[in-house]
Amino acid sequence: MANSNLDRQSTNVLQVENAKVKRGERLLLANINFTVKAGEFIAIAGENGCGKSTLLSILCAADTAQSALVHGEICIQNVPLKHYKVQQLATIRAVMCQHQSSPFGFFVDEILTLARHAVIEPSHLRHACIAGVSEALDLRHLLHRNIQTLSGGERQRVYLAKALLQLIPSSLEDDLSGKLLLLDEPTSALDLRHQKLVMALLAKLSQGGLSIICISHDINLITPYCTRMLVLANQGVIADGAPNQVLTHGVLKQCYQTDLHLLKHPEHGVFVTH
Numbered sequence: 703m704a705n706s707n708l709d710r711q712s713t714n715v716l717q718v719e720n721a722k723v724k725r726g727e728r729l730l731l732a733n734i735n736f737t738v739k740a741g742e743f744i745a746i747a748g749e750n751g752c753g754k755s756t757l758l759s760i761l762c763a764a765d766t767a768q769s770a771l772v773h774g775e776i777c778i779q780n781v782p783l784k785h786y787k788v789q790q791l792a793t794i795r796a797v798m799c800q801h802q803s804s805p806f807g808f809f810v811d812e813i814l815t816l817a818r819h820a821v822i823e824p825s826h827l828r829h830a831c832i833a834g835v836s837e838a839l840d841l842r843h844l845l846h847r848n849i850q851t852l853s854g855g856e857r858q859r860v861y862l863a864k865a866l867l868q869l870i871p872s873s874l875e876d877d878l879s880g881k882l883l884l885l886d887e888p889t890s891a892l893d894l895r896h897q898k899l900v901m902a903l904l905a906k907l908s909q910g911g912l913s914i915i916c917i918s919h920d921i922n923l924i925t926p927y928c929t930r931m932l933v934l935a936n937q938g939v940i941a942d943g944a945p946n947q948v949l950t951h952g953v954l955k956q957c958y959q960t961d962l963h964l965l966k967h968p969e970h971g972v973f974v975t976h
């Protein structure tokens with residue numbers, strides 16, 4: 703265990719070097735530098751429109767966002783993103799966007815099976831893998847439903863399952879060191895039980911080596927689970943560190959341009975309220 707922790711600390715899964723991000727003529731972010739190690743669970747916070755989703759799209763190499771990166775280099779496992787083939791990248795990183803949709807009326811089990819199309823495995827192992835992820839995200843009762851008939855929260859859990867199934871070699875128990883999961887507000891439609899279920903699962907997967915970057919406006923939900931928080935404001939990263947250290951009255955005011963109260967929670971550290 704000590705050895706694998708040591709390896710994780712020395713494994714650069716993602717490096718963002720001097721990134722400058724623009725949309726049209728508008729500069730969103732400049733001088734962005736950070737490195738993500740194996741097993742880190744990083745929350746990204748920032749006000750509406752500051753560039754969080756744009757940054758995430760650049761990190762996942764989405765075609766639609768590459769023109770927004772006007773300067774800098776993004777590397778995954780020390781290799782520049784532009785040197786990857788799409789198929790190769792798909793085995794290392796997965797993404798769940800903020801507004802994901804399915805234009806066709808696929809059944810949930812079809813969507814989850816498609817997520818593993820690049821994995822060569824016997825069908826009984828594929829079924830077991832899909833069953834394990836479905837169980838973990840409370841989807842088993844939805845597998846034979848048409849995606850277009852699901853509620854917002856149900857769909858959100860399907861899309862998270864799809865991203866996980868793209869990444870895991872055979873089960874949620876695998877060592878996921880070196881793999882990267884990029885999430886844009888994955889719990890925004892979830893009820894309290896499913897918020898807790900998803901956060902606990904993400905924390906468990908990060909302990910198993912998965913690197914996670916998760917945009918969230920729900921600071922109180924994510925801080926007990928994440929290992930690190932990046933706060934974006936004024937076109938840059940204004941704080942980067944453990945949530946308890948990052949979340950101060952001054953940082954929150956600079957980020958959200960309003961006065962917020964901080965309460966100390968005995969178990970969960972800092973709690974932000976109006």
Ligand SMILES: Nc1ncnc2c1ncn2[C@@H]1O[C@H](COP(=O)(O)OP(=O)(O)OP(=O)(O)O)[C@@H](O)[C@H]1O
Binds near residue numbers: 748755
């Ligand atoms: N395709 C685009 N063309 C032009 N401007 C865009 C485009 N996509 C986003 N923007 C603008 O870039 C800015 C950053 O958008 P982005 O979606 O990255 O913000 P965000 O920090 O994720 O916000 P939110 O918290 O509201 O989700 C916004 O002002 C948005 O209007």
